[in-house]
Amino acid sequence: MxxxxxxxxxxxxxxxxxxxxxxxxxxxxxxxxxxxxxxxxxxxxxxxxxxxxxxxxxxxxxxxxxxxxxxxxxxxxxxxxxIAPVLEARRLFARMSVFENLEMGAYTQPRGAQFDDDIARVYELFPRVKERRNQQAGTLSGGEQQMVAIGRALMARxxxxxxxxxxxxxxxxxxxxxxxxxxxxxxxxxxxxxxxxxxxxxxxxxxxxxxxxxxxxxxxxxxxxxxxxxxxxxxxxxxxxxxxx
Amino acid sequence: MTAGDLFLQQAINGLSLGAMYSLLALGFTLVYGIMELINFAHFNVFMVGSMIAMLVLQAFGLSGQQTILTGLPLVGVLLVGFVVSMVGCGLIGVFIERFLLRPLRNVKGPAAMITTIGVSYILFNVVLLTLGTDSKNFPNPLPPIKWEIGGAVLRMREVLIWGIALVLMGGLTYFVTYTKLGKAMRATAQDPEAARMMGVEVDKVVMSAFFLGSALAGASGMIFGLYYNLAKVDIGFAAGLRAFTAAVLGGIGNVPGAMLGGVLIGLIESGSGQVIGAAWTDVVIFGILVLVLVFRPAGLLGRLAPNKS
The missing domain is CATH 3.40.50.300 (P-loop containing nucleotide triphosphate hydrolases)
Known part of the structure; x- marks a missing residue:
């Protein structure tokens, strides 16, 4: 190569x-x-x-x-x-909100305009995640959780x-x-x-x-x-x- | 005093004890939530906190109940007392974590827990050998202001204790709910490996839990001194065990649970002292511990976590 x-x-x-x-x-x-x-x-x-x-x-x-x-x-x-992971069985933080899970994905990134852009991108990719953003992650269905898990990885840029x-x-x-x-x-x-x-x-x-x-x-x-x-x-x-x- | 007045008076006493136990229980719960470790050193970090507070107040020239301060000097002295005992205890907690527990982080079995028992004895003996075993007169610079509510008496020290406990618990709640490090602590408590793969530095989170928990023990130690007007080398055991019971009652690992458990244990202590007799207090409190463990092992607000493999 x-x-x-x-x-x-x-x-x-x-x-x-x-x-x-x-x-x-x-x-x-x-x-x-x-x-x-x-x-x-x-x-x-x-x-x-x-x-x-x-x-x-x-x-x-x-x-x-x-x-x-x-x-x-x-x-x-x-x-x-x-390098960002989408973990086996999703492994969301079940007792944190969907939004907080996305925040954890951005843990190594600076907060600010970039964070807002990234969140908007995830919401655009998964409108369902936006609807559920204030819900506890553990209450979501498996498919919804997988969307959050992928969104969480994307938040790390x-x-x-x-x-x-x-x-x-x-x-x-x-x-x-x-x-x-x-x-x-x-x-x-x-x-x-x-x-x-x-x-x-x-x-x-x-x-x-x-x-x-x-x-x-x-x-x-x-x-x-x-x-x-x-x-x-x-x-x-x-x-x-x-x-x- | 009528029965109603007695009830009110014991509620006032119970809430003051409860404020102290809640702050102390938070230290157990923070560390347990993140490391699944019961930190027995916490008992005597609390005791050291009350000693530090006493030395600080004495350094301001206060002794016993002779010196009464008001206004700005009072606020200043109390503030310095709380800050120094909290920072001092926080640093002791950080030292314990960094140098005594971190090397054992990946050791399976009870090694870490036994280390905390050992550290507890070391703290106890260091204070015993330097400050002695006698009961010391903890300076209390508060003016003897009191209010009569019916037949019950509310003293200024109780209002102060409640106020400080509320500020500290409010601050902690804000910290774990809204700050980045607080969220990292919650995430680590729920799934340490996943938190790590989000980029959380687990060492930093564990150290923060020790700092915060131990600092709250320092505040609790100063409250003990202000409430009982004494400091003694062996106060850690009884208060620590009650606070631990409070943490289990509320659901160990659960922050609001520790606060609730502490208040309940305080009220139970003063209530059973009134109704059954103070000599029975330990029987009642540890009876409750046994009942909780048998019938509701997750505690009032806790939930049983699925077994991690």
Missing amino acids: ASTPLLEFKNVNTYYGDLHVLKDVNYTIGEGEIVSLLGGNACGKSTTMKTIMGVVRAATGTVTYQGQEINGLATSERVRRG PKLICMDEPSMGLSPLFVELVFDTIQTINRQGVSIFMVEQNANMALSIAHRGYVLQSGAVVLSGTAAELRSNEMIKQAYLGEMEAPVA
């Missing part, structure tokens, strides 16, 4: 105590890309997300962001530099959004909406790194993808290549009749 990738993992290994989770993993995410990470349960997908956010540290190997090594960088500094299972637990209608929104955000110049069980949907909007098995990358390629791969078809695409909601 000619230009510097936005985010790069080089031979990253991580451990939880003695448990070796990520094994010599390499990823690259370019500017403006949607990259999907596929894999079964407990294969290291969430650990990948936590390693990007700096909640889990790479024991060996390097994580590079915008050309700079960020292995030792605190989570707060990563967020400030433009991200260059890269890391999404952990954005479609999990949502009705088909909301899954559609979430994936449409991801594409909209991406067209506005935000790169997306997405862990997703719903491989069909994920590969339909992603540019490229990686397949993780037992903590190691076993396959990577463009979304089209992955969709036509026999192993992927059998392991991930064939089973997608599984209940979604």
